[in-house]
Amino acid sequence: MDILVGLAAVIVALDGDRPLVRLARSDGTLPPALPFGPLDPVRHRTLDSGLRAWVEEQTGLTLGYVEQLYTFGDKGRDPRERQGGPRVLSIAYLALTRAAEAADRDWHDWYDFFPWEDRRAGRHALLDQVILPGLAQWAAAGGAEGERRRQRIELAFGTGDAAWDGEKVLERYELLYEAALVAEAAPQAALAGRAMRLDHRRILATAIGRLRAKIRYRPVVFELMSEHFTLLQLQRAVEALGGERLHKQNFRRLVEQTGLVEGTGRRESQTGGRPAEQFRFRRDVLLERPAPGVAPRPRRG
Amino acid sequence: MDILVGLAAVIVALDGDRPLVRLARSDGTLPPALPFGPLDPVRHRTLDSGLRAWVEEQTGLTLGYVEQLYTFGDKGRDPRERQGGPRVLSIAYLALTRAAEAADRDWHDWYDFFPWEDRRAGRHALLDQVILPGLAQWAAAGGAEGERRRQRIELAFGTGDAAWDGEKVLERYELLYEAALVAEAAPQAALAGRAMRLDHRRILATAIGRLRAKIRYRPVVFELMSEHFTLLQLQRAVEALGGERLHKQNFRRLVEQTGLVEGTGRRESQTGGRPAEQFRFRRDVLLERPAPGVAPRPRRG
DNA sequence: TCCATTATGCTCATATTTAGCATTATATAT
DNA sequence: ATATATAATGCTAAATATGAGCATAATGGA
Numbered sequence: 001m002d003i004l005v006g007l008a009a010v011i012v013a014l015d016g017d018r019p020l021v022r023l024a025r026s027d028g029t030l031p032p033a034l035p036f037g038p039l040d041p042v043r044h045r046t047l048d049s050g051l052r053a054w055v056e057e058q059t060g061l062t063l064g065y066v067e068q069l070y071t072f073g074d075k076g077r078d079p080r081e082r083q084g085g086p087r088v089l090s091i092a093y094l095a096l097t098r099a100a101e102a103a104d105r106d107w108h109d110w111y112d113f114f115p116w117e118d119r120r121a122g123r124h125a126l127l128d129q130v131i132l133p134g135l136a137q138w139a140a141a142g143g144a145e146g147e148r149r150r151q152r153i154e155l156a157f158g159t160g161d162a163a164w165d166g167e168k169v170l171e172r173y174e175l176l177y178e179a180a181l182v183a184e185a186a187p188q189a190a191l192a193g194r195a196m197r198l199d200h201r202r203i204l205a206t207a208i209g210r211l212r213a214k215i216r217y218r219p220v221v222f223e224l225m226s227e228h229f230t231l232l233q234l235q236r237a238v239e240a241l242g243g244e245r246l247h248k249q250n251f252r253r254l255v256e257q258t259g260l261v262e263g264t265g266r267r268e269s270q271t272g273g274r275p276a277e278q279f280r281f282r283r284d285v286l287l288e289r290p291a292p293g294v295a296p297r298p299r300r301g
Numbered sequence: 302m303d304i305l306v307g308l309a310a311v312i313v314a315l316d317g318d319r320p321l322v323r324l325a326r327s328d329g330t331l332p333p334a335l336p337f338g339p340l341d342p343v344r345h346r347t348l349d350s351g352l353r354a355w356v357e358e359q360t361g362l363t364l365g366y367v368e369q370l371y372t373f374g375d376k377g378r379d380p381r382e383r384q385g386g387p388r389v390l391s392i393a394y395l396a397l398t399r400a401a402e403a404a405d406r407d408w409h410d411w412y413d414f415f416p417w418e419d420r421r422a423g424r425h426a427l428l429d430q431v432i433l434p435g436l437a438q439w440a441a442a443g444g445a446e447g448e449r450r451r452q453r454i455e456l457a458f459g460t461g462d463a464a465w466d467g468e469k470v471l472e473r474y475e476l477l478y479e480a481a482l483v484a485e486a487a488p489q490a491a492l493a494g495r496a497m498r499l500d501h502r503r504i505l506a507t508a509i510g511r512l513r514a515k516i517r518y519r520p521v522v523f524e525l526m527s528e529h530f531t532l533l534q535l536q537r538a539v540e541a542l543g544g545e546r547l548h549k550q551n552f553r554r555l556v557e558q559t560g561l562v563e564g565t566g567r568r569e570s571q572t573g574g575r576p577a578e579q580f581r582f583r584r585d586v587l588l589e590r591p592a593p594g595v596a597p598r599p600r601r602g
Numbered sequence: 603t604c605c606a607t608t609a610t611g612c613t614c615a616t617a618t619t620t621a622g623c624a625t626t627a628t629a630t631a632t
Numbered sequence: 633a634t635a636t637a638t639a640a641t642g643c644t645a646a647a648t649a650t651g652a653g654c655a656t657a658a659t660g661g662a
Contacts, residue, residue, distance in 0.1 A: 005306065039304065041304050044376075045376045071369065073340070074346065074348070087342035089306060091374070232609080247650095247653090248609090248610095249611085249653080250650070250651065252611095253650090271608055271609075271659080272606090273659060274609045274658035274659050287456070288452075288461070288462060289463040290466055298591075298593075299617085299618090548620075549640090550641080550642085550643090551621080553641075572639055572640075573629075574628060574640065575629095576640080577639075578640085600649090
């Protein structure tokens, strides 16, 4: 049995307050998929450069920030394996880029695939209407496993003592998968969010979780911002990625005290209110000291 | 050109205050290597289970905590490629286990490979005697790249404004590699730490960095502790992994306020002073709420 | 001119972290 | 026995960080 090694890319961009992910071009008959391509051991000297190369070929995008996410290799990921196809390994990458116009049909709001992950306007209605009841039913049907299932649900969805943790995107998706509430697991049900091909929604979930964790510790949001931005635009970006609203004055204080941005003196007057100062990322900080993130970090208690 | 996919394991255990890593059995003629084995697409249904299976076969160890680290795939990782061998990908895992007796020759103190990473007795002498002078020379020889190199050194080794960051193990190793201060890059020099085969020291560096980050956010140290332990033993464990000394009273408070441990009422009298209470890990917390780590977290400023 | 809207400055209360002092309980040396 | 070294444990003052919200400033449009 052969092994086929591929590279998959979760390419993220922002359009204002919409987090976008780049999809592979498709004829529309199959569910959407992430851009992916085989690893060419001759041409690709490193995995990173291989990824950059075929992403540029396929999409015309030049990637800036690129980070290896995870290697997916479970048997049965690709249904063609069952017809004697090779075992398919995918080395998944997270990439951030500025070059996105939401108008482009290849870019897609990632919350279409994970509506419950967007809590900026409060908990999503789907949670109470479909997801939690469905999960509760699955737990109840679990026999001896039931209690364990209930605990996993509480932890992942923050229903018990625990609070909602934005980083647990994958844990939540996996519960929905096991409970057959997503179309990838049960095509007839198709209850929660839009499906993707193969295990690509799992890969996207991994990427969102990782990115949400990352913005807390490293100044990666700026890879997604244009050169100049107001603090509210920056806040909207962080909120878009994190899926949660932030306190405006505290966000401002947080960002200012990190020293990651500097005012440009320019003003933005399309704010709908008092004009805001435009800021820019101080690229130098990356050379001066380990630079932190601009999203609030979880508390310990 | 073919691709060969292997699994590599960084298996960590603790012997009191010595962090140990499991090495592959060897005839002694080659530099030490990590345990590794090919991925068998027929027998191994998942990458994790494949790893567990051959680690158990090869070493007799049953792994508890296992986490995928990184997939290494640069051309030239394995020198046999140059003689027409296949491109070798290694999916590296971090595994934690209790089962270690330091007496066993297959276990090795990881600081033998990274002496400069152990700062429990202060900065290592090697830093001032060999490493920093060597790096400074490399930067000076860098021409236009020189300034950039100096900044990377400052950031990685905390020589400028920045403080030493225990997590940057890989960054430091890579600088030493580029500056040809490690035997993997310049066999005749062999200045800093003991060498390993192929890029295994890079893999180990990745693992140490990841583990140091992880203990701050998740209660993984307990995977390395025996059932009962005193708070000082726990502190020594965290210090061993982190390579830095901690404030005793504050560590105690930190651990107690997380609710991760509970006293057993038993005492340990081999302390050399007043007997200490023995604690145990409250496994339940993992089911109750997202459990934090027991190492201090970096500050933002 | 008034109002809605956003920007920005500032304060207060509460947590968390750092650094240490002080006291308690053992084992060992004198 | 008594002193001494060593470690465990309790506690606190000061510095920082975080959460929540009040107040004022500057716009455009009704």
